[in-house]
Amino acid sequence: MIPQKDPIIIYGYIFVCYHLTEFLLHRLMHGEFRRSSLLFSLPYVAAQAVLLGEYFFIKPLLPLSTSMVTLGLVGVAIGLGFRWTAILTAKKSFNHTIQTSKASSHELILHGPYRLFRHPSYTGWYLYSLSIPLLLGAPVSLICFSVVGWHFFRERIRFEEAYLIDFFGRDYLNYKAKTPSGIPFIP
Numbered sequence: 001m002i003p004q005k006d007p008i009i010i011y012g013y014i015f016v017c018y019h020l021t022e023f024l025l026h027r028l029m030h031g032e033f034r035r036s037s038l039l040f041s042l043p044y045v046a047a048q049a050v051l052l053g054e055y056f057f058i059k060p061l062l063p064l065s066t067s068m069v070t071l072g073l074v075g076v077a078i079g080l081g082f083r084w085t086a087i088l089t090a091k092k093s094f095n096h097t098i099q100t101s102k103a104s105s106h107e108l109i110l111h112g113p114y115r116l117f118r119h120p121s122y123t124g125w126y127l128y129s130l131s132i133p134l135l136l137g138a139p140v141s142l143i144c145f146s147v148v149g150w151h152f153f154r155e156r157i158r159f160e161e162a163y164l165i166d167f168f169g170r171d172y173l174n175y176k177a178k179t180p181s182g183i184p185f186i187p
C-alpha cells in the first residue's frame with residue numbers, strides 16, 4: 001500500500017505543470033501570453049471537482065495499489081509527452097482555439113506525430129485525462145472522463161475538420177483518408 005497523501009500531491013504537481021506548460025507553449029509559438037491558454041473552462045473545473053470529490057469521499061472504499069499509481073504516472077508521462085511533441089511540431093499552426101479563418105502562417109502539418117494520427121494533441125490529452133483518475137484510484141471519474149471526453153472530441157474533430165477541409169481542400173481529404181484520428185472509434 002502507498003501512503004494516502006502521496007498520489008494527491010503528485011496530482012497537484014502534475015496539475016500545475018500541465019497548465020503552466022500549455023500557457024508557456026502558447027507564448028513560445030505565438031509570441032504573446034493569452035490567459036485562455038491556461039486551459040481552465042467550467043466543464044474542466046467541474047470534472048476536477050468530481051475527481052477530487054471521489055478521491056476524498058469515496059476512495060477510502062477502494063484502496064490504491066502501487067501498480068495503479070505507476071500505470072497512471074506512465075500514462076500521464078506518455079500522454080503529455082505526446083501532446084507537447086505535437087504542439088512543438090505544429091508550431092504556429094497549433095492554436096488552443098479552433099481557427100475559423102486561415103492565417104497566412106497556417107500550414108498543413110503532416111510530419112512527426114501527425115504522420116501517426118490526425119489529432120495527436122487530442123490523443124495525448126485523452127490518455128492524460130484517463131491516467132489522472134487511475135493515479136488517484138478514482139474509477140467513477142475514469143468512466144465519466146472516458147465517455148464525456150470521447151463525445152467532446154467527436155464533436156470537436158467534426159467541427160475542426162470542416163475548417164481544415166475548407167483551408168486545405170484535397171490535401172486534407174487525402175491526409176484524412178490515410179491517417180486515423182487518434183481517438184478510439186473515431187475514424
Ligand SMILES: C[S@@+](CC[C@H](N)C(=O)[O-])C[C@H]1O[C@@H](n2cnc3c(N)ncnc32)[C@H](O)[C@@H]1O
Pocket residue numbers: 086090093094095096097098099107108109110114118119120121122123160163164
Ligand atoms: C487545439 S489545435 C489541435 C490540433 C490537432 N487537432 C491535434 O490534436 O494535434 C487546433 C488547431 O489546429 C489546427 N490543425 C489541426 N490539425 C492540423 C494539421 N494537421 N495541420 C495544421 N493545422 C492543424 C486547426 O486548424 C485548429 O485551429
